Amino acid sequence: MADAVTVTDLVVERGRRRVLHDLSCAVPAGRVTGLLGPSGSGKTTLMRALVGVQRVRSGEVTVLGEPAGSPGLRARVGYVTQSPSVYPDLSVRENARYFAALYGRGARAADDALAAVGMTDAAGQLVADLSGGQRSRASLACALVGEPELLVLDEPTVGLDPVLRVDLWDRFHALAGAGTTLVVSSHVMDEAGRCDRLLLLREGRLLADLTPGELRADAGTHDLEEAFLTLVRRGEEVAA
Amino acid sequence: MSAATAVLNPRLTAATTGRVLRQLRHDHRTIAMMVLLPSLLLGLLYLLWRDVPSLPGQPSVFDRVGLTMLGIFPFVVMFLVTSIAMLRERTSGTLERLLTTPLSRLDLLLGYGLAFGVAAAVQALVTVTVATTVYDLEVAGSLWLVVLIAVVDAVLGVALGLLASAFARSEFQAVQFMPVIVLPQFFLCGLLVAREQMAGWLQAVSDVLPLTYAVEALQEVGRSAAETGTMWRDVGVVAGAAVLALALAAATLRRRTS
Ligand SMILES: Nc1ncnc2c1ncn2[C@@H]1O[C@H](COP(=O)(O)OP(=O)(O)OP(=O)(O)O)[C@@H](O)[C@H]1O
Numbered sequence: 001m002a003d004a005v006t007v008t009d010l011v012v013e014r015g016r017r018r019v020l021h022d023l024s025c026a027v028p029a030g031r032v033t034g035l036l037g038p039s040g041s042g043k044t045t046l047m048r049a050l051v052g053v054q055r056v057r058s059g060e061v062t063v064l065g066e067p068a069g070s071p072g073l074r075a076r077v078g079y080v081t082q083s084p085s086v087y088p089d090l091s092v093r094e095n096a097r098y099f100a101a102l103y104g105r106g107a108r109a110a111d112d113a114l115a116a117v118g119m120t121d122a123a124g125q126l127v128a129d130l131s132g133g134q135r136s137r138a139s140l141a142c143a144l145v146g147e148p149e150l151l152v153l154d155e156p157t158v159g160l161d162p163v164l165r166v167d168l169w170d171r172f173h174a175l176a177g178a179g180t181t182l183v184v185s186s187h188v189m190d191e192a193g194r195c196d197r198l199l200l201l202r203e204g205r206l207l208a209d210l211t212p213g214e215l216r217a218d219a220g221t222h223d224l225e226e227a228f229l230t231l232v233r234r235g236e237e238v239a240a
Numbered sequence: 241m242s243a244a245t246a247v248l249n250p251r252l253t254a255a256t257t258g259r260v261l262r263q264l265r266h267d268h269r270t271i272a273m274m275v276l277l278p279s280l281l282l283g284l285l286y287l288l289w290r291d292v293p294s295l296p297g298q299p300s301v302f303d304r305v306g307l308t309m310l311g312i313f314p315f316v317v318m319f320l321v322t323s324i325a326m327l328r329e330r331t332s333g334t335l336e337r338l339l340t341t342p343l344s345r346l347d348l349l350l351g352y353g354l355a356f357g358v359a360a361a362v363q364a365l366v367t368v369t370v371a372t373t374v375y376d377l378e379v380a381g382s383l384w385l386v387v388l389i390a391v392v393d394a395v396l397g398v399a400l401g402l403l404a405s406a407f408a409r410s411e412f413q414a415v416q417f418m419p420v421i422v423l424p425q426f427f428l429c430g431l432l433v434a435r436e437q438m439a440g441w442l443q444a445v446s447d448v449l450p451l452t453y454a455v456e457a458l459q460e461v462g463r464s465a466a467e468t469g470t471m472w473r474d475v476g477v478v479a480g481a482a483v484l485a486l487a488l489a490a491a492t493l494r495r496r497t498s
């Protein structure tokens with residue numbers, strides 16, 4: 001299976017602290033890859049490096065065959081930031097149309113993207129008047145609208161109810177089925193089970209790169225939360 | 241590296257202009273203030289000087305100051321509005337997101353320049369109309385030239401606002417750039433003290449401040465019915481300063497941040 005993203009010896013410093021330490025990993029094409037790890041482990045930083053807005057100290061990030069952030073990639077990669085980044089003083093539809101235009105798409109594409117996240121009914125509402133979950137769905141729609149080959153989603157399901165969450169994960173798998181590569185971060189371990197592959201981060205280092213099944217088998221427990229903790233403890237014992 | 245790829249895509253620039261204008265349209269109070277405030281402030285100046293006799297053969301104080309204000313209002317207002325708007329893009333994460341899309345940095349900045357340029361044109365049309373009909377402001381030259389100069393001033397304000405916002409980390413800082421950028425230019429532009437009466441070094445400083453040329457251009461239009469070469473040169477200087485500030489703003493807008 002081809003890799004859509006390869007990261008080699010990536011070192012990132014933010015402020016005066018080293019946030020990613022010689023990180024190497026790969027993201028398989030046409031799959032949903034989960035990026036998991038505790039708060040502050042470097043998930044957002046790694047995603048920023050993938051989309052080319054993170055200043056890196058050293059190392060290489062190759063996305064769809066090009067260095068991350070190259071101009072040619074900008075129409076092929078979609079990014080949803082952790083806190084919703086849409087214009088609060090525009091309606092949901094106006095936001096979607098603006099981002100559609102940036103990707104060279106029309107009003108139809110914008111409407112389709114809003115329908116995909118269940119925001120058709122709220123399309124005329126100002127983003128400032130939305131609930132938190134609606135706002136993050138609007139933000140997601142603004143990335144879906146470009147139909148990118150790689151979607152980088154930073155905690156897209158935070159604040160959503162279980163029904164919507166399941167809907168969105170089905171949508172993610174449908175996109176992957178159609179060939180899109182997805183990188184989805186989360187610190188909710190029950191979402192890990194929905195990923196094809198998991199990258200587990202801890203303190204800026206890659207703890208494991210495996211499937212949910214392998215994680216369960218490795219740790220000898222069915223509970224993914226438990227399994228993650230087992231791996232973390234094992235890592236600490238090795239370090240000690 | 242990415243600075244060299246700052247290509248321009250008119251379609252994306254236009255989409256951004258449309259987006260900024262749409263944001264404005266949802267904000268009725270800002271529109272009302274933008275369009276009406278200069279006229280009201282000009283009215284205050286009119287009342288202030290109405291009963292002060294002017295020297296024979298000289299233009300009245302209001303004619304001189306009021307006309308200059310037609311260039312200063314759009315500069316100040318657009319500087320403030322743009323630096324806040326750009327700072328909001330930065331802090332809300334929309335800028336980071338835009339930088340991952342095909343939109344180039346120049347598209348973004350020009351998009352802002354055009355949007356607020358349009359807003360400034362509306363503001364200038366209203367203010368010039370009110371000034372000449374309600375307050376009897378006397379202008380020897382064409383009123384269209386006054387509008388043109390006001391719009392060029394506004395674009396200069398937009399460009400400097402975009403540039404200044406790169407150095408502001410918070411709204412508090414952004415707002416304080418206004419006095420830093422605007423007041424020295426206002427003090428030295430030749431309105432408070434004629435440029436010939438300034439100390440030599442102050443005159444030299446005044447020579448390199450773009451607002452000086454905007455004010456001189458307006459005074460030329462106020463004085464002579466025919467278009468003067470000085471006026472066009474001044475307009476060119478202000479426009480050139482705006483382009484320079486936009487280019488600097490594009491250069492200081494980093495795609496990759498730590
Ligand atoms: N702008 C910044 N300047 C300096 N340090 C930063 C900055 N942003 C994040 N960091 C630091 O980098 C580290 C990794 O942060 P990052 O945002 O990548 O974590 P995360 O895994 O996404 O966490 P969360 O799950 O809470 O979103 C943290 O220790 C954080 O304090």
Ligand SMILES: [Mg+2]
Nearest residue numbers: 043044082154
């Ligand atoms: Mg994060």
